[in-house]
Amino acid sequence: MEREIIHAPYGSGRIARRWPSTVLLSTALGAVLLVLPVASGGTFPPIWTSASTGWTNGAVTCDFQPDRPGANVSAAGAVDAGIYVGIGQLVELAPNGSAVAMASMSGAAWTIVNQSWDHTLGLAYEANVSEFGAIVPAKRVGLVDVQVVFALPAYDENPTPNATVVTIEAQFSNWSWQASVDTLSLRLVTWPVFSDSEHLELGLGSGVTSVSNRTGQEQEYLTPAASASVTTGPGAARSIPAVPVPSLSADRGSVHVNFSTGAGEYQNLRYSAVVGIALHSAILGIPLYEYAMTGAAAALASIVVAWEVRSARRHPSDLIFAAEGPQEPLHPSDSPGVHR
Numbered sequence: 001m002e003r004e005i006i007h008a009p010y011g012s013g014r015i016a017r018r019w020p021s022t023v024l025l026s027t028a029l030g031a032v033l034l035v036l037p038v039a040s041g042g043t044f045p046p047i048w049t050s051a052s053t054g055w056t057n058g059a060v061t062c063d064f065q066p067d068r069p070g071a072n073v074s075a076a077g078a079v080d081a082g083i084y085v086g087i088g089q090l091v092e093l094a095p096n097g098s099a100v101a102m103a104s105m106s107g108a109a110w111t112i113v114n115q116s117w118d119h120t121l122g123l124a125y126e127a128n129v130s131e132f133g134a135i136v137p138a139k140r141v142g143l144v145d146v147q148v149v150f151a152l153p154a155y156d157e158n159p160t161p162n163a164t165v166v167t168i169e170a171q172f173s174n175w176s177w178q179a180s181v182d183t184l185s186l187r188l189v190t191w192p193v194f195s196d197s198e199h200l201e202l203g204l205g206s207g208v209t210s211v212s213n214r215t216g217q218e219q220e221y222l223t224p225a226a227s228a229s230v231t232t233g234p235g236a237a238r239s240i241p242a243v244p245v246p247s248l249s250a251d252r253g254s255v256h257v258n259f260s261t262g263a264g265e266y267q268n269l270r271y272s273a274v275v276g277i278a279l280h281s282a283i284l285g286i287p288l289y290e291y292a293m294t295g296a297a298a299a300l301a302s303i304v305v306a307w308e309v310r311s312a313r314r315h316p317s318d319l320i321f322a323a324e325g326p327q328e329p330l331h332p333s334d335s336p337g338v339h340r
Contacts, residue, residue, distance in 0.1 A: 053112060055121050057154050059163050060277055062123075068106045069125035069148035072193045073166055073220055075277045082193035083210040083220035085275045087148050087170055088254070089187045090129075092178055100178045103131045103144050121152045131176055142176025165276040172270075177263035186271060188255040190222050200253045206244035208253045217278065224255050224273040230266035242271060 070086025115122035
């Protein structure tokens, strides 16, 4: 019985009736490639909308507030999940702990600047924030320069767990001190974006975590740093201790970060904290659902390959190539076609 042979240049070919397995294998391999995360190189621009700004690196999604330095942070693709973290107030404290001056971040006119660069997504809030005395009626006593930068590594060719962490760096300059014995305290604010799905708990050390109401698993976390950087003059920088004190009230959380170094000892203050998604939600910057989908597609591909090999072993005579046996040479003017 003659078999239908597909001829191609250089004498390669296969029987036409074996195409279903080839299609299945191609589909499986295509599925594997489809669900694998796409590597991103170079500048990764954020997505701009009319009301707010947001971006994702494939593992973490950040949705920013248009009127104050804060963002909702969640695992990419997560539903009814996320934690809000923002900069609340910078307060000058007297030795007895009472507030003598305050700058609230929510009352300023913020400029949002795209600071993304190679392999990093970056967004900066910049404003001149009014500083008011604590004595009623409050009077403006100064104007402090504030910059808050949110940064997230882009998913690149060498993903690491850092791709699941957003770094928040706040810098304050030109604070108007009210007394030489005073110190500063920075208030970070946080809450679950969907209180029906998550709630806050005190984390290890001085951090705060957002936990699933259904499973009890940690979903996101806020970890403040235990030190800050200050400058005492042109090109002169040093590290100072920072003492974060977390607290919870209903579904809201705060972290008061106290800086022990007093007035007149530095010109500007730089402090950072990190917000991340739990590692059980992503591995090496890749969401778990992508691993599951990739594994399923790979399994399908392996099944098809195994079936191909088994069929080849059981029916070796089916593997007929166009190069076998004498053939009529193809004329250059002829195009490859079907020969019987």
